[in-house]
Amino acid sequence: MTPFFSSPPDLMEFKLKVWGVVKRIPPGNVATYGQVAALVQLPAGVAPQDYRAVGARWVGQAMAGSPPGVPWQRVINSQGKISLSGPSAETQRQLLEEEGVVFDGRGRVDLKKYQWQPHSS
DNA sequence: GTTGTGACATCGC
DNA sequence: CGCGATGCCACAA
Numbered sequence: 001m002t003p004f005f006s007s008p009p010d011l012m013e014f015k016l017k018v019w020g021v022v023k024r025i026p027p028g029n030v031a032t033y034g035q036v037a038a039l040v041q042l043p044a045g046v047a048p049q050d051y052r053a054v055g056a057r058w059v060g061q062a063m064a065g066s067p068p069g070v071p072w073q074r075v076i077n078s079q080g081k082i083s084l085s086g087p088s089a090e091t092q093r094q095l096l097e098e099e100g101v102v103f104d105g106r107g108r109v110d111l112k113k114y115q116w117q118p119h120s121s
Numbered sequence: 122g123t124t125g126t127g128a129c130a131t132c133g134c
Numbered sequence: 135c136g137c138g139a140t141g142c143c144a145c146a147a
Binding site: 006007054079106 | 136137143144145
């Protein structure tokens with residue numbers, strides 16, 4: 001089913017970098033896994049094209065073990081939807097709605113409006 | 122040592 | 135434009 005594939009050479013190191021990026025996402029904004037992966041420095045010993053292929057999944061793996069203080073709810077998939085299933089998905093949606101993020105009838109957010117723009121610090 | 126399970130992105134219909 | 139199927143590895147129990 002939902003594939004995952006491999007993990008970075010230094011999983012812990014990678015997680016820390018991912019969390020660092022996620023923490024920079026402002027309230028009311030969201031970022032995709034692929035976007036976060038692109039913002040994270042390329043781990044040593046990993047081919048760029050290879051990273052591009054699995055980076056997003058590595059981010060997901062990193063989020064799975066995100067510690068308190070990390071706004072994991074602001075990270076969603078490229079379709080603008082919540083990747084989680086079950087109660088956790090409702091929790092994430094609830095948190096985002098309280099930040100001002102609006103979900104449409106299909107449970108999707110408008111990335112054109114809410115996707116985080118890193119350069120506009 | 123074997124089995125099951127994984128916060129995604131992309132292509133096609 | 136939206137929804138469904140596909141890809142195929144590492145780690146925990």
